[in-house]
Amino acid sequence: MVTLRESAVGLFGRRLAQALPVMLLATLLAFGLLKLVPGDIAVTLAGDNASDQRIAEIRQLYGLDKAFLTQYAEWLWKVVQGDLSRSLLTGEAVLVSIERCLPATLLIVVLAMVFSVLIGAPLGVLAASRQGSWIDSAVMSVGSLGVAIPNFWLAMLLIATLALERGWFPVTGSVAFSQDPLRAIHHAVLPALALAAGGVAEISRQLRGALIELLSSQQVRTLHAKGLSPMAILWKHGLRNVGINLLTVITLLANRMLAATVVIEAVFAVPGMGSLIVNAALQRDFPVVQGVILVMVGIVLLLNLTADMLYGRIDPRVR
Secondary structure, eight states: OHHHHHHHHHHHHHHHHHHHHHHHHHHHHHHHHHHTSSSOHHHHHHOTTOOHHHHHHHHHHTTTTSOHHHHHHHHHHHHHTTOOOBOTTTOOBHHHHHHHHHHHHHHHHHHHHHHHHHHHHHHHHHHHHTTTSHHHHHHHHHHHHHHHSOHHHHHHHHIIIIIIISOOSOSSOOOOTTTOHHHHHHHHHHHHHHHHHHHHHHHHHHHHHHHHHHHTSHHHHHHHHTTOOHHHIIIIIIHHHTHHHHHHHHHHHHHHHHHHHHHHHHHHTOOSHHHHHHHHHHTTOHHHHHHHHHHHHHHHHHHHHHHHHHHHHHOGGGO
């Protein structure tokens, strides 16, 4: 047991060491790309009719007159200390804005992943166990439809039918999970469903393909020869062997859903990370944009790191 624990700690250390350069590159891109945006942020802050002296004062006040590498080094040092700077427009700490908006985004993504797995996995297993039947064709048709339908169009359809017509769910807005968990989940159901359509399709199709390939292998034919029933082979051996494939799909889906929340939050007027970064970008509030990008990249790296650690638990051969 001690050996396994030390091995897990060593694996975590190696994965973390590999993630640090990626995180450093992400900080450079988050800081540098915004500098390429046309226009002068000092002019925006000072106003269109500001004098050259006022613009120079603004540029000096926010350190915009310094060299790029100096600005980046100072910003990175603050980030390492847990300071993501302050909004240029409101003066609020960026970290405070993120702490306020991040829970709403995470709730939608987590709920969408739950819907994707609970619906997509059974559909994939059902299609694989009924390969070539009308059930298989129906599941694949649903999967193709889920991939083809745009999230924003499905979101508006859900609002029109389940919110406005039926009145089952709120149309817009959100509730903090810490204040009222049930109401928070109730508000997040429709955004999560709109986000989960592609996830259901992806998981069902990928799981079906992996199971069909496995069920046609020599290993499964040997299990058939030993007298095991098809359902026992499917549930006891099939799902265990495709666990890594399923985990990979889930991790990639979670990463994509984090990015897709920008559109979903706009449709449902959810004050999450997507709304925060869009509003900040439109107002050229660069510290907020940089902070949001940095946090989202960190979440993605954490998801990937967690998946790497789980690979070894699912199949020790990949350690």
